[in-house]
Each structure stands twice: as structure tokens, then as C-alpha cells.
Amino acid sequence: MTDPAVDVQNLTKVFSAGLKRDYVVAVDNLSFSVRPGEVYGLIGPNGSGKSTTMKVVLGLMAANEGTVKVFGRDSGDIRARNEIGFLPENPYFYRHLSGTETLQFYGKLCGMRGRELKERIAELLALVDLEQAAKRRLAGYSKGMLQRIGLAQSLIQRPQLVVLDEPTAGVDPVGSREIRDLIMKLRDEGITVFLCSHLLEQVQEVCDRVGIIFRGRMRREGNLDDLISIEHQTALTLENASPAVIAEIEEVVARHEDVGIVGKGHPRTTLERLFIDLAGRERQKGDES
Amino acid sequence: MTDPDTASPSPPPRHLAHPVFSASRVATIAAGTVTQLIRMKTFYFLLAFALLVVAVGNFNIPATPAKELSMIKKVAFGTMDLFAWLFAIVSTALLIPRDEEDRTLYTILSKPVRRIEYLVGKLCGVLVILAISLLAMFAICAVMISMRESAFISAELSSMLSQERYSEDEIRQQIGLIQAQGMRPELAVAVLASFLKAAVVAVVTIFLSTFASSSLFTIIVSILIFLIGHAHSMATNFWLAETENNILVRMGAKVIRILIPDYQLFAFSEGIVLGEPVVWGLVVQMALITAGYLLVFLLLSLLVFVDKEF
Numbered sequence: 285m286t287d288p289a290v291d292v293q294n295l296t297k298v299f300s301a302g303l304k305r306d307y308v309v310a311v312d313n314l315s316f317s318v319r320p321g322e323v324y325g326l327i328g329p330n331g332s333g334k335s336t337t338m339k340v341v342l343g344l345m346a347a348n349e350g351t352v353k354v355f356g357r358d359s360g361d362i363r364a365r366n367e368i369g370f371l372p373e374n375p376y377f378y379r380h381l382s383g384t385e386t387l388q389f390y391g392k393l394c395g396m397r398g399r400e401l402k403e404r405i406a407e408l409l410a411l412v413d414l415e416q417a418a419k420r421r422l423a424g425y426s427k428g429m430l431q432r433i434g435l436a437q438s439l440i441q442r443p444q445l446v447v448l449d450e451p452t453a454g455v456d457p458v459g460s461r462e463i464r465d466l467i468m469k470l471r472d473e474g475i476t477v478f479l480c481s482h483l484l485e486q487v488q489e490v491c492d493r494v495g496i497i498f499r500g501r502m503r504r505e506g507n508l509d510d511l512i513s514i515e516h517q518t519a520l521t522l523e524n525a526s527p528a529v530i531a532e533i534e535e536v537v538a539r540h541e542d543v544g545i546v547g548k549g550h551p552r553t554t555l556e557r558l559f560i561d562l563a564g565r566e567r568q569k570g571d572e573s
Numbered sequence: 574m575t576d577p578d579t580a581s582p583s584p585p586p587r588h589l590a591h592p593v594f595s596a597s598r599v600a601t602i603a604a605g606t607v608t609q610l611i612r613m614k615t616f617y618f619l620l621a622f623a624l625l626v627v628a629v630g631n632f633n634i635p636a637t638p639a640k641e642l643s644m645i646k647k648v649a650f651g652t653m654d655l656f657a658w659l660f661a662i663v664s665t666a667l668l669i670p671r672d673e674e675d676r677t678l679y680t681i682l683s684k685p686v687r688r689i690e691y692l693v694g695k696l697c698g699v700l701v702i703l704a705i706s707l708l709a710m711f712a713i714c715a716v717m718i719s720m721r722e723s724a725f726i727s728a729e730l731s732s733m734l735s736q737e738r739y740s741e742d743e744i745r746q747q748i749g750l751i752q753a754q755g756m757r758p759e760l761a762v763a764v765l766a767s768f769l770k771a772a773v774v775a776v777v778t779i780f781l782s783t784f785a786s787s788s789l790f791t792i793i794v795s796i797l798i799f800l801i802g803h804a805h806s807m808a809t810n811f812w813l814a815e816t817e818n819n820i821l822v823r824m825g826a827k828v829i830r831i832l833i834p835d836y837q838l839f840a841f842s843e844g845i846v847l848g849e850p851v852v853w854g855l856v857v858q859m860a861l862i863t864a865g866y867l868l869v870f871l872l873l874s875l876l877v878f879v880d881k882e883f
Contacts, residue, residue, distance in 0.1 A: 342683045345882040362685050370683035376675035378605065380612035392601040393684045437680060447683075 287356035289476035290318040294350035310336040312500035323477040325491035333500040334480040369438030373450040379423035394441035408436040428459025448479040599694040606698020630717040638725035642754040661771040665778040666791035722755035766842030769863040776870040783877040802836035
């Protein structure tokens with residue numbers, strides 16, 4: 285049987301704070317697992333324990349109780365990190381390095397050298413669409429560009445698991461969309477993605493399964509479709525339906541005692557989609573002129 | 574959104590062997606540190622040093638040429654030593670807290686990098702920069718001292734020859750006196766002493782920055798330790814020798830003696846600058862003491878850093 289990409293069992297993490305030695309339970313007996321090849325989202329409000337859980341998975345923190353395994357290896361085992369790529373929230377990296385130098389630095393840390401590294405860097409710069417800015421220093425990158433170079437560095441050693449902490453935080457809607465597209469691409473390539481976010485709409489768009497964490501405890505977990513679908517309701521979207529057709533449907537519904545129409549109206553696009561469409565059209569116009 | 578059951582399966586994870594210590598990762602981190610310090614324009618201080626040395630070199634001190642040259646050398650090498658340790662503190666103190674603040678540390682440590690490799694890499698980077706800086710400062714001093722030396726020799730020669738009352742031996746002796754205080758290869762040992770001292774300062778600063786909350790705190794405490802380290806042998810001797818001191822004072826003095834490096838040990842370079850012969854046994858001993866300090870403080874840093882949670 286294949287090991288789960290991430291297996292968290294009864295994880296508890298306690299922090300002591302202040303001179304009075306007050307204790308804060310950041311994560312309380314948390315259990316979940318991420319299957320290989322899926323996009324798993326851990327969602328919850330700020331301070332709910334998402335980042336702490338992520339840091340334990342990355343080996344940056346040790347658990348007080350419980351076990352955390354990455355592809356069957358203890359998360360504290362350095363060998364587990366061969367399989368992990370990590371993008372922290374709002375990363376800065378070394379601002380004095382260019383995009384290419386940043387990827388070279390992280391590649392070398394992973395033991396990559398020469399032609400293999402050079403080719404991988406070119407491949408990743410193309411993937412995150414930063415070929416034009418490859419020689420620019422990171423000090424001149426926008427937030428979205430930093431996030432994309434961050435994603436590229438997380439993928440440098442071809443990890444099987446990518447851990448993303450608030451991957452779209454502070455990025456404009458277009459940049460945010462690009463990052464989500466990249467996550468979907470990774471999923472298509474069979475890479476497991478474990479992300480933490482409080483931007484629920486975005487999580488809904490990319491995740492296969494989600495866990496909802498609150499005050500360090502898992503409140504709900506499961507397949508996203510199962511979690512958000514309202515079992516006893518059915519949505520029907522019609523195209524070019526005349527008032528007569530609608531009246532006919534209403535008549536049919538009225539014939540059944542237990543059935544009722546809950547809502548009626550025009551489906552709406554999201555403000556985000558509207559913004560992206562407009563920005564795309566303007567960019568196209570600019571390119572043409 | 575896609576059904577996880579239909580997701581492409583991940584290729585099986587690689588189970589790579591992982592060396593206990595990788596010199597190549599240390600070299601990568603050290604090279605990154607060197608680039609970082611160079612691009613932070615830290616070498617601008619060399620310009621300040623060059624201006625200072627040129628200014629000192631042009632002082633006219635009312636003394637014999639040999640004495641004047643000796644004074645210039647003393648001030649130039651003293652300034653070089655000051656710049657080296659100050660640079661070691663400031664540049665080292667910035668490294669780890671900044672990596673932590675920018676979360677660069679997270680991305681580095683989430684790669685297969687051991688914490689000892691990170692610390693050794695940072696230290697090696699600082700040592701390389703220190704070596705380059707000291708060599709550059711030595712070159713500046715060498716040029717200035719050589720120029721002053723030849724100016725003094727020409728002036729002395731023409732003055733003695735014009736007076737026509739000095740024998741060849743007397744002239745040679747006078748020139749020899751000036752040359753003894755001029756640029757000699759032994760002065761490189763004084764530069765080595767400054768490097769060894771700055772290396773100890775750097776490793777102490779790395780140790781402090783593993784638990785300090787800010788660069789400013791690290792810089793202040795490092796400077797304090799440096800100052801105590803210059804006086805502590807005298808102070809501890811006094812406290813330890815005084816039998817009237819209570820046990821707490823004596824224990825405190827012993828703790829300071831163990832924990833704080835004795836920077837006064839490196840003062841042997843002052844004699845070399847003044848023209849005393851090099852005692853090679855002492856140089857080797859100092860190199861070994863420095864290696865000991867580096868090892869002890871690296872281990873102490875690792876003890877703090879290995880379990881540090883980010």
C-alpha cells in the first residue's frame with residue numbers, strides 16, 4: 285500500500301508564552317492524512333493552528349504529542365525533505381539575487397548541479413512565466429512575481445509534495461488566478477499539494493479535499509463536493525429560456541406537493557472573474573496597439 | 574475541482590541516502606553569504622579605511638623618519654584591526670535574524686539542509702569576506718607605507734649625502750633603521766592575527782544571533798563581550814587572586830573566564846607591527862586556540878539552534 289503523502293496522527297503542539305509560563309494549545313489532537321496526488325486544503329481563521337501544523341510537517345517545529353509522517357518518514361527526518369517543496373506566506377527570499385540565481389541557490393542546496401540544474405531552472409522559469417524577469421534582482425519583483433519565483437523554488441528538486449502557506453495572500457486577482465492555475469497544473473502532473481488558506485473561495489476552486497480547523501481542532505474533513513453540496517436541493521441552469529418556458533416549468537413543479545422552487549434569477553459571475561476578464565481584454569488591447 | 578480518485582498517481586518517492594554533513598551544501602550557503610554581503614555594499618567601509626590610512630600617512634609628526642614610520646604603521650594596523658572586528662560583528666549579526674525575518678530561513682531549512690550546515694555555511698561566508706577585506710586593507714597599508722618609506726629614504730639619502738660628513742656605513746645604518754620600520758613581509762602575520770581575532774568575534778556573534786531577537790541586541794552584546802574579552806584576564810586575575818572576595822564573585826569571575834574569549838591573547842601582533850621578530854610557535858598556538866574557540870562556539874550555537882522552532 286502506498287504511504288500517505290502526509291499523515292498527521294493525534295498531533296498536539298503547545299507553546300509557552302510570557303514570564304508567567306502561560307500555555308497556549310495551538311494544535312489539539314489533530315489527525316488527518318493527505319493522499320498522494322491530491323490537492324488538500326487546510327482551512328481555518330487566523331490563529332487556528334494551520335501554520336503550526338504546516339511547520340511541524342516541514343520539520344521546522346517538533347510535535348509535543350502525536351506523529352507526523354511524510355511519505356512514511358518522520359517529518360523530523362531530513363530525508364523526508366527531499367520530497368517536500370515549501371512556499372511560505374509572503375516570502376521575500378534574498379532580494380540581492382536574481383530569479384535565476386535564487387533557483388540556482390535552492391537547486392544547489394538540493395544537490396543539483398550543472399546541466400541538470402540549468403535545464404530545470406529554464407523549465408521552471410517558463411512554468412511560472414518569469415523568463416523575462418529571470419535576470420532581474422528580486423528586490424524589483426512585485427508580490428505576485430515573488431510568489432511565483434517562490435513556487436518555482438519549491439519545485440526545484442522535483443518534490444512529490446508541495447506545501448503552500450497562504451499561496452495567494454496579498455496577490456492581485458490576476459496573479460492569484462495564475463497561482464491557482466499552477467496548482468491545478470501540479471495536480472495534473474501527479475504532485476501532491478497541501479495548502480493552508482483562509483480564502484475559502486480559492487480553496488474551493490482548487491482543492492479535492494479539505495479539512496476545517498478551528499482552535500487547533502479538526503471540525504470537518506472530507507471531499508469538497510460532499511462537504512458543500514446541499515443534498516436535498518437541485519440546481520438547474522437554463523439557457524435562452526423564454527418566460528413561457530419558465531412558466532411551464534413552474535406549473536410542473538406546482539403539481540408536486542413536496543417540491544418547491546427555492547430561488548429564481550440570473551446566475552452571476554464573481555467580481556473576481558469579471559475583474560480578470562476585463563484585465564485580460566485590456567492587456568490584449570494593449571498588446572495589439 | 575477533480576475527484577481525487579481520478580487524480581494522476583504520484584511517482585513513488587525517492588529514498589535518497591543523505592550524508593551526515595555535506596560540504597557542498599555548506600559551500601552553497603557560504604557562497605550565498607559572500608554574495609549577500611558583497612551586494613549589501615559592505616565593502617564601502619574599505620573606502621573609508623583607505624581615506625583614513627591616506628590621511629594618517631600624510632601626518633607630519635615631529636620625530637625621526639623611523640619613528641614617524643613606526644607611528645604611521647601602528648595607527649594603520651590598529652585601524653585595520655578595529656575595522657576587522659567591527660565588520661565581523663555587524664555583518665554576522667545581520668545574517669541569521671534577517672533570514673528569519675524574511676522567512677528565507679524557512680525555505681532553506683525545509684530543503685534537505687542540516688542546521689549545522691546552515692551555521693557553518695554562514696560562518697564560512699563571513700570568514701571569506703573577512704579574509705578578502707583584510708587582504709584589501711593590508712594592500713592599502715602596504716602601498717601607503719612603502720610610498721612613505723621610499724620618500725623617507727630618498728629624503729634621508731639626499732640630506733646625508735649633501736652634508737658630505739657621513740661615511741657609507743653610517744648612511745647604510747640610517748637607511749636600515751628606516752627600512753626596519755617600513756614594509757616587511759612579517760607584517761602579514763599581524764594581519765593573520767587580526768583575522769584570527771575577527772574569526773572568534775564572528776563565531777561569538779553567530780552564537781548570540783541563534784537566540785537573540787534582533788540584530789541590534791546581537792551587535793550590542795557582541796561589542797560588550799569584545800570589550801570584556803579585552804579586560805577579562807586582568808579583571809579575573811584580580812578577582813580570583815583576592816582571597817577576600819566572596820565565593821559568588823570568584824565563581825562569577827571563573828564563569829566569565831570560561832565563557833568569554835580572551836581577546837588580549839591576539840595582542841601579540843602589536844609587537845610584530847613595531848618590528849619585533851615573529852615567534853612562529855606563538856602563531857601556531859594562536860591558530861589552534863582560534864580553532865578551539867570556533868569549535869566550542871559552533872557547538873554551543875548548534876545546541877541552541879538545533880531545537881529552535883521557527
